[in-house]
Amino acid sequence: MKTVQLWFLQLISFCGLIEASSDALVPKESNLTDYVLARQKRHQLIYENGGTIRLVVGPVMATQLEDPGVTWRSLVYYYTLHFGGYTLPSAPLYPWDKWETIYARSLQKQIQQLDSMPEDDTRVFAYAALERYMDQVSDGVQGRGHECLMRNICENAQIHQHVGIMAELVNILLTPGKALLDEDYKEAYAAGLGGVDCLIQFKKCPRGASILDEFIIDANDV
Incomplete structure (x- = not known):
């Protein structure tokens, strides 16, 4: 009798685990909206101001020490020059978007010049x-x-x-x-x-x- 009760309890626990795993894989209809919104938020995550690019140039010079017997000690001089400090954009930049207005303005100016040209008489x-x-x-x-x-x-x-x-x-x-x-x-x-x-x-x-x-x-x- 105890063996039957133990087997029955194991069966109930196993069914509960199956239901919980199914909720994790395929959420219920009541939680479907929250599940979709959570996935959308995960995909739309953008890290702003995540990095900076700059050019660093400088010489490095070693210094001769008076006690050459100490091999683990050294001294160096270095100078660095930092050029620029451009923050990497979080959105993609395309060159045709940047120059589109300039090209359109130049084309419009050429059209106006053609319209203002005198007629051939x-x-x-x-x-x-x-x-x-x-x-x-x-x-x-x-x-x-x-x-x-x-x-x-x-x-x-x-x-x-x-x-x-x-x-x-x-x-x-x-x-x-x-x-x-x-x-x-x-x-x-x-x-x-x-x-x-x-x-x-x-x-x-x-x-x-x-x-x-x-x-x-x-x-x-x-």
């Missing part, structure tokens, strides 16, 4: 020179130079192939692009792209009245 000067010259050679007909230049711009917009270096240069000259020009030139270029008859649209400038007509060859005449 080369095409404006070339158009004014061509119109003035064509007015002088048109037997005194005022305004024909402007009309002929717009007709040439219109006809150039309808040319799909420019052969030779001179044709490419004339194409660049007669393409208004985004330059600060009068809307008349841009409208003439748009009319040419639309397929209008440039001789009818600009009838004040007949064929041969413009000095640029010799660079344009009509495919129907070939």
Whole structure:
């Protein structure tokens, strides 16, 4: 009977140990929140101001003693110079975070300089020179130079192939692009792209009245 009671007591103790170990490994639902918070606090531990780095330089010189028989005794002189004293950061530092604002400020300054650059008025000067010259050679007909230049711009917009270096240069000259020009030139270029008859649209400038007509060859005449 005593053997049975002793075995029963050992069984109860063993069950208690199993329950306690299970609580330690897998906490109960009531203690689950505290268990998770404890683990989070352990992982978020940060040691602030944990160290200092500095450069220490100095010579060390031994001193000759008068009693050389004593081998266990020695004397040295040393001087040290400490340079800097940088506290190691507790958070990581990345170079791109430090210089990001500087690079962004420099890029913004370059963009502002590009925006403030004056417009290239080369095409404006070339158009004014061509119109003035064509007015002088048109037997005194005022305004024909402007009309002929717009007709040439219109006809150039309808040319799909420019052969030779001179044709490419004339194409660049007669393409208004985004330059600060009068809307008349841009409208003439748009009319040419639309397929209008440039001789009818600009009838004040007949064929041969413009000095640029010799660079344009009509495919129907070939």
